[in-house]
Amino acid sequence: MDLQIDVALHRFIPIKQFRAEQTLPDHFGVDAFTPKDWTELGRLDSAGTELNELRAALLASLPSHLTPTGWMNQLPDYVRQFDNGLRGLNAQVGLRESEIEFAVAGLSDVLHAHAMALIRGDARPAFSRVYQQWLYDSVRVFSEGYPYVHQGVSWTVHIISHAYGRIGLRVTLPDERYYVLDSSLACPAEGYMQSLLQAIGDQLEAIMSPRK
Numbered sequence: 026m027d028l029q030i031d032v033a034l035h036r037f038i039p040i041k042q043f044r045a046e047q048t049l050p051d052h053f054g055v056d057a058f059t060p061k062d063w064t065e066l067g068r069l070d071s072a073g074t075e076l077n078e079l080r081a082a083l084l085a086s087l088p089s090h091l092t093p094t095g096w097m098n099q100l101p102d103y104v105r106q107f108d109n110g111l112r113g114l115n116a117q118v119g120l121r122e123s124e125i126e127f128a129v130a131g132l133s134d135v136l137h138a139h140a141m142a143l144i145r146g147d148a149r150p151a152f153s154r155v156y157q158q159w160l161y162d163s164v165r166v167f168s169e170g171y172p173y174v175h176q177g178v179s180w181t182v183h184i185i186s187h188a189y190g191r192i193g194l195r196v197t198l199p200d201e202r203y204y205v206l207d208s209s210l211a212c213p214a215e216g217y218m219q220s221l222l223q224a225i226g227d228q229l230e231a232i233m234s235p236r237k
Contacts, residue, residue, distance in 0.1 A: 026206050028187065029161035037193055037206035049175065054207045055191050058171045059184055061210045075114035080221050083107060087225070090232050093143035100140060104133045128214060131188055135159050135222050143233065152226025156219070163188035166195055189215040 026037045038046075040054050086106060091099075108129045111118075115125065139155045167184040173196075174180070183195040185204070189212040194205040208215075 040207040
């Protein structure tokens with residue numbers, strides 16, 4: 026996995042690989058430095074059928090053809106449809122209000138960014154690139170560094186997050202720095218949201234009329 030941090034693109038090493046290479050204990054990871062409170066968190070695995078139905082309804086509600094400006098005008102209602110649909114199945118999922126708002130805001134932000142690219146007249150902007158840039162723009166390195174001593178060597182560890190939560194570590198050694206992927210505490214909705222947004226983007230590219 027690659028993520029953009031401070032303009033530069035960095036390759037992230039999977040946490041299991043990093044532990045093996047550095048002979049680290051199994052508990053070394055994001056949770057060791059910033060444990061997560063799992064109390065009353067929502068569970069997507071209990072509403073797979075309902076989530077698939079929401080996805081199908083969103084795709085079915087897209088018209089057979091659109092212009093960029095027409096799509097921008099329809100976006101508020103489309104986002105509202107997702108909001109209402111998510112709240113309608115929340116008895117099975119159990120999301121907090123903040124989690125619902127987060128999911129709705131993410132869908133809105135990505136679709137607006139794509140619509141603006143279409144209106145600007147970008148040469149058929151690939152939705153995947155718009156989504157990737159949105160994800161890059163959300164990456165943050167926590168300011169607090171955690172000390173960690175391994176085999177007598179002092180390290181500094183920073184947590185890295187993006188739009189879907191904590192997804193890795195920046196590990197600084199005296200003479201080297203590593204970027205480590207550990208998505209064990211990331212939002213479980215990331216896969217669903219990415220797949221949903223890409224499906225919407227693919228359908229938009231198929232039905233979009235020239236810029237108007």
